Amino acid sequence: MSETPEQFGFTDADLATHPTVYAEGSLAGQVVLVSGGAGGIGRATAWLFARMGAHAVISGRSEGKVADVVKAITAKGLKASGHTVDVREPEGVAAFFDTVWAEHGRLDILVNSAGGQFPQAAIDFSVKGWNAVINTNLNGTWFMMQAAARKWRDAGRPGSIVNVVVVTTHGLYGVAHTIAARSGVIGLSKSVAVEWAPLGIRVNCVAPGAIETDGWKVYTPEARAAYPRSNPMMRAGDAWDIAEACVYLGGPTGKFVTGELLTVDGGGQLWGETWTTGKPDYFKT
Numbered sequence: 001m002s003e004t005p006e007q008f009g010f011t012d013a014d015l016a017t018h019p020t021v022y023a024e025g026s027l028a029g030q031v032v033l034v035s036g037g038a039g040g041i042g043r044a045t046a047w048l049f050a051r052m053g054a055h056a057v058i059s060g061r062s063e064g065k066v067a068d069v070v071k072a073i074t075a076k077g078l079k080a081s082g083h084t085v086d087v088r089e090p091e092g093v094a095a096f097f098d099t100v101w102a103e104h105g106r107l108d109i110l111v112n113s114a115g116g117q118f119p120q121a122a123i124d125f126s127v128k129g130w131n132a133v134i135n136t137n138l139n140g141t142w143f144m145m146q147a148a149a150r151k152w153r154d155a156g157r158p159g160s161i162v163n164v165v166v167v168t169t170h171g172l173y174g175v176a177h178t179i180a181a182r183s184g185v186i187g188l189s190k191s192v193a194v195e196w197a198p199l200g201i202r203v204n205c206v207a208p209g210a211i212e213t214d215g216w217k218v219y220t221p222e223a224r225a226a227y228p229r230s231n232p233m234m235r236a237g238d239a240w241d242i243a244e245a246c247v248y249l250g251g252p253t254g255k256f257v258t259g260e261l262l263t264v265d266g267g268g269q270l271w272g273e274t275w276t277t278g279k280p281d282y283f284k285t
């Protein structure tokens with residue numbers, strides 16, 4: 001892992017060799033789409049699926065970041081390609097799925113890792129800020145889910161969706177907009193897990209606790225310093241913890257699992273405290 005102060009989490013070199021319990025090459029022939037695939041968790045997930053033999057289709061808004069990940073993965077002789085897609089644009093999302101099917105003739109697994117938020121006291125949210133977070137995390141995830149399901153239905157093929165969300169059990173202070181959006185995704189996933197079971201489509205969610213990635217840059221050093229105290233293990237997790245959870249639910253290991261929420265947070269639901277905007281004096285007793 002990098003120890004450079006302004007870079008968090010794994011490098012591509014780390015991800016190429018990080019140990020895994022999964023068999024390299026075991027998903028040969030499969031196609032996996034990872035949105036947010038140039039971000040910390042999405043990149044680790046794309047690497048793991050590619051190392052398992054799947055073709056990883058990576059999407060994000062930044063063409064350069066997506067191209068860098070694709071270059072790193074293909075340089076190791078693994079299969080990957082990239083596309084620039086804003087998940088908030090339903091027409092662009094539908095066109096993206098047309099392209100994936102035209103290029104590969106199939107899609108087996110969709111991992112929705114595109115997302116994020118900014119820390120702010122809820123009482124100060126602007127309409128634009130609220131809409132940015134809801135559009136990205138709830139609407140964007142939904143557009144991706146629906147486009148994938150329509151393709152699987154039309155092709156008469158099974159499929160599997162994993163949505164990366166946030167632990168919502170106790171709310172999360174300083175990012176209430178994202179808790180609203182992610183609670184929506186969790187409820188939506190449970191509902192369509194039932195509606196889409198006849199189509200052979202499974203839908204699950206992974207809720208990460210504090211996972212060291214570049215996404216942490218929007219939080220202050222003081223807030224980040226407290227993240228290890230968000231769980232009884234007293235440490236942050238890493239993107240590989242989430243990648244392996246996505247593979248478990250999305251791949252054949254999860255074939256009898258649907259509508260599930262897998263929390264990967266070091267026990268943070270049982271003990272821990274996280275203030276994404278810093279702890280207010282009122283609570284410092």
Ligand SMILES: CCCCCCCCCCC/C=C/C(=O)SCCNC(=O)CCNC(=O)[C@H](O)C(C)(C)COP(=O)(O)OP(=O)(O)OC[C@H]1O[C@@H](n2cnc3c(N)ncnc32)[C@H](O)[C@@H]1OP(=O)(O)O
Nearest residue numbers: 116117118128129132167170209210215216218230268274
């Ligand atoms: C029960 C125990 C649980 C324990 C769990 C512990 C876990 C704690 C760990 C921390 C929590 C989670 C961390 C992560 O998820 S990190 C990884 C995710 N990555 C990010 O969040 C990336 C950074 N975020 C963003 O890029 C954006 O927020 C967003 C995803 C929304 C991008 O959208 P967009 O590109 O549209 O955003 P803009 O930058 O253009 O902004 C749009 C408007 O939003 C308002 N805004 C944006 N930033 C801020 C800010 N910092 N403060 C206030 N308002 C903001 C603003 O209105 C923007 O419009 P303007 O620019 O015109 O003002």
Ligand SMILES: NC(=O)C1=CN([C@@H]2O[C@H](COP(=O)(O)OP(=O)(O)OC[C@H]3O[C@@H](n4cnc5c(N)ncnc54)[C@H](OP(=O)(O)O)[C@@H]3O)[C@@H](O)[C@H]2O)C=CC1
Nearest residue numbers: 036039040041060061062086087114115116210211213215
């Ligand atoms: N790291 C953590 O501690 C936690 C993370 N999570 C969630 O896990 C997911 C992945 O997080 P992580 O990898 O850490 O974060 P990163 O910020 O590293 O990655 C998020 C990725 O999402 C992409 N993205 C954001 N908005 C859009 C959009 N509108 N359209 C397409 N792509 C978009 C970004 O791509 P680009 O830059 O190209 O726009 C970015 O690469 C997020 O939903 C995050 O909130 C949940 C709990 C904790």
